[in-house]
Amino acid sequence: MPELPEAETIVRGLRIHLLNHSVQSMEFPKARFFRPQSEYPLEHFRGAYIRNIFRHGKSVIFELELSHGQHAFMVVRLGMTGQLLIERPADAHTHAIFHLNSKKSFSFRDQRQFGRIFFVKDWRPLFLTAKTKRLRSEGALEPGRQSSSLQPVPDPLEIDGERFVQLFYKRRGMIKSAVMSQQLIMGVGNIYADESLFAARIHPRQQLHRLSKLRLREYHAVLVKVLKEAITLGGSSISDFVDATNSLGEFQFEHKVYGRKGKPCLRRGCRGTIRRIVAAGRGTHFCPKCQRKV
DNA sequence: ACTATGTCCTGCGAGC
DNA sequence: TGCTCGCAGGACATAG
Numbered sequence A: 001m002p003e004l005p006e007a008e009t010i011v012r013g014l015r016i017h018l019l020n021h022s023v024q025s026m027e028f029p030k031a032r033f034f035r036p037q038s039e040y041p042l043e044h045f046r047g048a049y050i051r052n053i054f055r056h057g058k059s060v061i062f063e064l065e066l067s068h069g070q071h072a073f074m075v076v077r078l079g080m081t082g083q084l085l086i087e088r089p090a091d092a093h094t095h096a097i098f099h100l101n102s103k104k105s106f107s108f109r110d111q112r113q114f115g116r117i118f119f120v121k122d123w124r125p126l127f128l129t130a131k132t133k134r135l136r137s138e139g140a141l142e143p144g145r146q147s148s149s150l151q152p153v154p155d156p157l158e159i160d161g162e163r164f165v166q167l168f169y170k171r172r173g174m175i176k177s178a179v180m181s182q183q184l185i186m187g188v189g190n191i192y193a194d195e196s197l198f199a200a201r202i203h204p205r206q207q208l209h210r211l212s213k214l215r216l217r218e219y220h221a222v223l224v225k226v227l228k229e230a231i232t233l234g235g236s237s238i239s240d241f242v243d244a245t246n247s248l249g250e251f252q253f254e255h256k257v258y259g260r261k262g263k264p265c266l267r268r269g270c271r272g273t274i275r276r277i278v279a280a281g282r283g284t285h286f287c288p289k290c291q292r293k294v
Numbered sequence B: 001a002c003t004a005t006g007t008c009c010t011g012c013g014a015g016c
Numbered sequence C: 001t002g003c004t005c006g007c008a009g010g011a012c013a014t015a016g
Helices: A004-018 A130-137 A161-168 A175-180 A190-199 A213-232
Strands: A023-027 A049-056 A059-065 A071-077 A082-086 A094-100 A105-110 A116-120 A275-279 A282-286
Touching: A004 A049, A004 A059, A004 A082, A004 A105, A004 A213, A071 A082, A161 A213, A175 A190, A175 A282, A190 A213, A190 A282
Parallel strands: none
Antiparallel strands: A023 A094, A049 A059, A059 A071, A071 A116, A082 A105, A094 A105, A275 A282
16 A cells, blocks of 8 residues: 555656656556546657656656657556556556657556556646645636645645644544545555554544644654655555565564554553554554553 | 545455 | 455545
């Protein structure tokens, strides 16, 4: 389940091999089940140069320079089991193959088929809040108009503690739902929600409005630390995750709560047992002894 | 304005 | 042993 650290790990691998190469052709072998959504005829991408590869939240974004100089973006939403792989022979789960002029190729594989590919003029409208997207689709907002509400939902690594506090302070609801919602920040999924809340000693069902600004600021710092450590270790390989060169991550060995139901809490001096409950509709792991509600 | 549930999908493991 | 069933969850739609 690729979240922010896994997407970042994929991006770093892709950059080494693909930057400034050009796309000769694209194939969609399972076109009956999987097609990219595109604002352009796909022929426009013949000869397009890959000028940049970056990440926002859990998505991998390719900046393409088309043959007539115009720029466009390919946004890959990895879903649950999406993989971007360099020089990997196609198999039953390969949904897209990109052949490069350099004779290299890379492909998009996705067993559970929750992933999506978008070809767009501007990547940012894909990362608006659900509410703004709805207003836009109803025509209530001018697509071109400058407005702060048309800014993409931020990534936790690009905002400071103060901004984080602004987003979360005095909101209703439980903290785990808010962190995972992709409406306030983008990139945190189930694993990193559980791990960061454990590290910050916050109960996943903690009501947000009862947390002080100081506590929220602390949580942001801890969340950033957890995400950065996970990036350093190449992400968490739980079931399917591999990077662009098919290598496994190592952060799964650092998990303190995720997947540790019934095991002893690893915090020094704590003799609690990790519990698994369902919160925000997801399996949720925490230590009832050192993550207390306030 | 929030939470919960259902949907999509495949692979895997528990249980009979 | 071999089958069925339920679960895993990212994003979104819909219901409460």
